[in-house]
Amino acid sequence: MVGAIYLLVMSVLLYNPDRKDKQEFISEFVIRTEIFEEIFKDIKSGKMTTPEQHYLLLGQRGAGKTTLLLRLKYAIEDDQKLSKWLIPVIFSEEQYNISELGNLWEKIAEYLEDYHAFAGITEEMAPFIQHDNYEESLFRILIKHLDLHKKKIVLLIDNIGQLLARFGELEVRRLREILQTIPHLRLIAGSPVVLESVLDYQQPLFEFFKMIQLKGLTDEECIALLRQLAVVHHEEEKIERIIKNTPERISTLRTLSGGVPRTMSLLFQIFVDNEHGSALSDLEKVLDAVTPLYKHRMDDLPPQQQKIVDAVALHWEAISVKDLTKQVRLDSKLVSAQLRQLEKNQVIEKRATNTKNHIYLLRERFFNIWYLMRYGRKQDRNRVIWLVKFLESWCDKNEIEKRILDYVDKVKNGLLDKHTLEVYGEVYSFFQNIDIQTKYLLNENISEYIKTSTELSDDDFYKLLDKKLLEKDYSSFFKIAFERNVSEPASRERAFLYLKKSVPKFEPELLFNKKADLIRYLDNNSMSFHTLFCFALSEQTLMTSIFLQKADSVAAIINDLVLFFQYIKFTEVTDEEMLFFRQIIYFLLSGGYYQLAIKVSKAIPIADQDVEIWNKVITYMASNNSKEILSTLGSEIEEVMHSIVNSIIRFRKAIKVRYPEFQLSTLE
Incomplete structure (x- = not known):
């Protein structure tokens, strides 16, 4: 709860820096310092005996215009020489009660009365308000009182375009005339967009201002801002570590935020606590707060531009005209023309490439974040790509894992x-x-x-199984393995090979009673990882049981396998599975379990091209009348059969060497 209140307070201060303690504000003013120094130096050097140069600060919302104007105000007030004769009068972005030029003089008069003891000025103005030429009368009174107090004014007006839009053309011309001829007033204004009245030579304010563009922060400015934010959030050590060890993160963060100070501050506040839930909730509160602004921005666009902005925003990364044309299904020339207009209005940013084809993205990345969060489809992973990029820039691998x-x-x-x-x-x-x-x-x-x-790749999957096997975490091994889909032949092939190598690594006492597990998984009705594990385990335990002459165990294993074969749908059999079936018969024949070998041979639900040979081998080895059997064989089959039989005999001898007590089964 405390964190939420803190973020709410910080959000208010981000959008209303004038509510912050003055000394705290000044100490935290660490960016745009060169621009501040340039303008303030000009203010200090000017005596305002004649009209001075007027300034227009251009920058998107959050770029720092309000903060810069407020910093100039405090600097003038704190300068012992300037404050004796110069008064900074600051107006916020929204001045809904100023609809005429005369209203501006009224509000200045009120400000002077409220904060600078200009007694009686509004009372003197009151009788003239209803007159036709009241604006001129109010202005004369204002100048008279300024002269009386031996004061001059610096007007600090944010979003001046919004203010000028309420004035008629004659009033704008009148304002220009006053500022050009009357040395009592100097104007430093801010605007998020380039004003038509400044660009058009036919307009009254053409080439009137000295314009200063507040561009996105440089890496050096980002570092300065981050260091200051770190002090506020007590994260100095972490930020210094990032600056020293991974400075590339600063560039990524700058790109994500568009270098907009307000956006960087919001992102820093939200994610620095490494929490889930509350951070996202707080972010969404901030996004909700800017919804009217951004929605108004979209609503102001013509339908075709809305469609283009939608496609660019949902794409997130910069997009080419060619790809954009496919998305919006408009002619490429029309798309290019609309992009130029959007670029002019600072909605879209154009970026050059190594080719003639430029790429485009939304200029204000926080606007893009808002759009993705509000309009991105649930199934579209791009709707959270901004958060991914932020975390990539902010956190190292260990922090991400945490x-x-x-x-x-x-x-x-x-x-x-x-x-x-x-x-x-x-x-x-x-x-x-x-x-x-x-x-x-x-x-x-x-x-x-x-x-x-x-989902884990095959390589990662088997690495994880190896890890669990090495740790002897068998329960995790089985859980991870048995949830894996290995129904495709290539997957089964790799799985079987892996399991045949891995099963011997299990501790013998933990090679559990398979029968219960076999029955439990019979409903799978497919060649699952569990099936293959049981096969590999059966092969291993069958061979061991034969060596150690555990006839009951051999019979139990075969009964389980035969039962399992009845439930499995064999379609395309892999080479490893085929080898398994043959190996089972081979082991049984080596141990003298002829009837069990026949049982397995009949149970295998596949059409093996060698099945006839194996049946002959089994019959031959189990029969007392081998000559009669040989007489029925063709020469080619007889040769193959003899090869198998000889191999089994050699295998029996090898077993005998290792296990001297080994005898052929007398069970049958």
């Missing part, structure tokens, strides 16, 4: 609402260069529609 594990823990304990769970699940699904176990845990705790993006 965040993901914290997220998994909160999901397991039901501490996240559905929206937060889905958003962060999508965000973390983008991170591939993380520990395979972390990736697995993430995949286990995200929505189904995201899982395809986070």
